Each structure stands twice: as C-alpha cells, then as structure tokens.
Amino acid sequence: MSNAWTIVEAPLLRSVDVMQILGRGGRLGPVMGYPEASLAWWLVSDGAEEHLADLPQLLVRPRGWALCCPPPHQYMHGRGWLERPDGNGKLTSPVDLGAAFSWVSPIRMERSG
Incomplete structure (x- = not known):
C-alpha cells in the first residue's frame, strides 16, 4: 500500500449511493461527511x-490541501x-470512484404545480 493519497470532494447524497455500490465489491475506502x-x-x-477530470460533480483537491x-x-x-479509516491503508481507487459516480444518476427535484 502507498502512503500517498488524494482528497476528492463530492456531493453527500450521491456519495452515499456510491458507497453502497463500492461497499458491495469490497472497494470502499475512508469517506468523511x-x-x-x-x-x-x-x-x-x-x-x-x-x-x-471528466466528472464535474467531483473536485480533486491539490496535494497538501x-x-x-x-x-x-x-x-x-x-x-x-x-x-472509517481503520489503519490498514485501504483507499478507494479513483477508477472505481469515477465509474460508480458515472453510473449513479443525479437526484433531480422537480417543482410541482
């Protein structure tokens, strides 16, 4: 495992959906809300x-942020x-994160009336 990691900022509700997808495959690393x-x-x-880079809902923070x-x-x-981080160094793969966010459709709220 590498000691290098990056922070990716994302919408909370979509992150919860993505966590379920990645968790089923054992590919989920630490996520803070x-x-x-x-x-x-x-x-x-x-x-x-x-x-x-092609996912506007995700913001990759610069090293040292x-x-x-x-x-x-x-x-x-x-x-x-x-x-929670558990000390084993497991991180989410950016490839898996991008694929899961691409698959989860955005929540759309419509006004009635």
Whole structure:
C-alpha cells in the first residue's frame, strides 16, 4: 500500500449511493461527511486527477490541501466518518470512484404545480 493519497470532494447524497455500490465489491475506502454543507470527502489513491477530470460533480483537491478530520469514532465540528479509516491503508481507487459516480444518476427535484 502507498502512503500517498488524494482528497476528492463530492456531493453527500450521491456519495452515499456510491458507497453502497463500492461497499458491495469490497472497494470502499475512508469517506468523511459534512451534512451541513451536503459534502463528502473521499480518500483515494494518487492519480485521481487523470481519472476524474471528466466528472464535474467531483473536485480533486491539490496535494497538501488540509482537511480537518475528527478521530475515527467521533463526530466533530459537524463532520464525521461515513466509512472509517481503520489503519490498514485501504483507499478507494479513483477508477472505481469515477465509474460508480458515472453510473449513479443525479437526484433531480422537480417543482410541482
């Protein structure tokens, strides 16, 4: 396992759907959520930029970008782990993340009336 990782920012609700897809295949790494801002942050292996550039709903943060993270079993400052890091170094593959986000259709809300 590599010690290098990248942070990918994504919409929270779509991230929850994607987590279910990746979790079934055992390909899910740590994901942190921030419900107040409807955001999630994925910890993925390096190389995310080249695999996720065509997905406008995903924002690949630059190397060194600081993310305020609570300890794995705590919720702090409105943030908590949806999938906790467990110390084994497992990260989500950017290829798998991109494929899952491409497959999950966006939630569309329509006004009635």
